[in-house]
Amino acid sequence: MNIKKILCGVLAGLLLCMGTPGNVLEAQGKSTVSNLFSNGTETKPELNSQPVVTFRYSNGKIYKRYTVSNGKLKLPSMANKKGCTFMGWSKVKGRTANPAYESGDTITVKSNMNLYAVEFRRSAEPNLSGKNIQMPRKYSRVIFVGDSRTYAMGKVVSEKFGKNAFPDVYFVAKTGSTLDWLESTGESNLMNILASGNGKTAVIFNHGVNDLNHNWSNVNVKSLANTYTSYMKKLGRTLQKKNCDLYYMSVNPLNSGTSARLGRHDPQEIRQFNQRLCRQLGGMYQFIDTYFYLRKNGYGTARWLDRQNEDDGLHYTYKTYKRIFSYCMKSINSLNVSGDYVSKKF
Structure with missing residues (x-):
């Protein structure tokens, strides 16, 4: 064996150990x-x-x-x-x-x-205007409930479309939140908003990505989905008595190759979680499949709203948050959504 072959073998071993x-x-x-x-x-x-x-x-x-x-x-x-x-x-x-x-x-x-x-x-991503997004005709209010990605979407709607553009759209959200927060705090905040009026209300939940973070604990997708299902059905029965239509927005995609510093997520587990909720929540909720929409059409990620030139693979760009908001509003505005806008029964 000559020296050249030995050096090639050593270099290959180092590359495999070091990774990229x-x-x-x-x-x-x-x-x-x-x-x-x-x-x-x-x-x-x-x-x-x-x-x-x-x-x-x-x-x-x-x-x-x-x-x-x-x-x-x-x-x-x-x-x-x-x-x-x-x-x-x-x-x-x-x-x-x-x-x-x-x-x-x-x-x-x-x-x-x-x-x-x-x-x-991302340069090809459309930059939507709030003028092209309509408040759903059948609802007097729309309430989004979720984690940091829902919180950021609310900030984008207020800052980019204008504070008065959607006065009847509310956001109940906390960064880093899990199901524990929804049970202990988020639910009561939601009820406070509902107590302020009696009109027909759409409630859109978008929770789960932080519960799927392997940095916090081991993840059993089946058990987690069962826990979510039990709580969401219990909460749903209360909300239906308060003249609410119920929606669950899919846990949306991320790039695990970029977001590793924020937490270890398995993209396949996100899809499995969505599928299980889709099967288990029965006819009580409608599913807004923004995951499929973003997968089909593309999306952008950014570290945070004031750090758009940095990327964490988990949170979205202004343009993407606008598109998610628009997709949800169009979805709940129709009983039978067809084409790109998918709102289907679980």
Whole structure:
């Protein structure tokens, strides 16, 4: 064995141990990440070897490569590039939204595959005006209840559309909140608003992302969804007696490759949580599937409202918050929503 081969082997070992900052690498079973380069050129998988999945940036350059030994692979995430949002993976190069696969998905691999990053360019995102968003005709009030993402949306509606643009829309929200806050504080705040009038009210809940944070505790999605279901049904019975229509907005997407410093989320668990709530809340609530809408059309993330040039992969840009608000208002404005605006029974 010559010195050149020894150095290549040592370098490959160091790369595997060190990893790449900001990237989330996940594989099931004995799937491994193979060496990508030899003498500065891309190496090709050997014939008759185990299948290899090559993950590529949107421009075609290699990001990572996995050798799949057990036929299954859990797809990794990728940190957002400046001005872009990583959406997922596609077999087609150059897609900007609506990926074929999302990070956290587990796929069956029988032969070599190339998957390209789907990256949404935030410069292409529309900047909605409040003049094009109407208060739902059948409601005298709309109340949003949620965590930091709901709180930020309320700030955007007030600051960007104007404080008097939607005087009958209320936000009950707290940053970092979980179901415990909703039970102990959020519910009473909601009831105080309802006590101020008797008109027909739409209540839209958007809670759960903080309960799915692995930094705080281990997450059992089934148990968490059951706990939410039990509480939401109990609360729902009270709200229906107060002339309320009930909606649950999906826990919306994030980029685990960028948001790792704020908490460890498994994107697949978010989807599973949404699906379980969708099945378990019965006919009491309607589901506003903003997750699907954002996945299909793209979205932007930012560290916070006053830090739009920084990215945390978890909170959204002004433009995205406007679009989520508009989507919800259009959804609840129709009994039978069709097309892009999806509001369906659980």
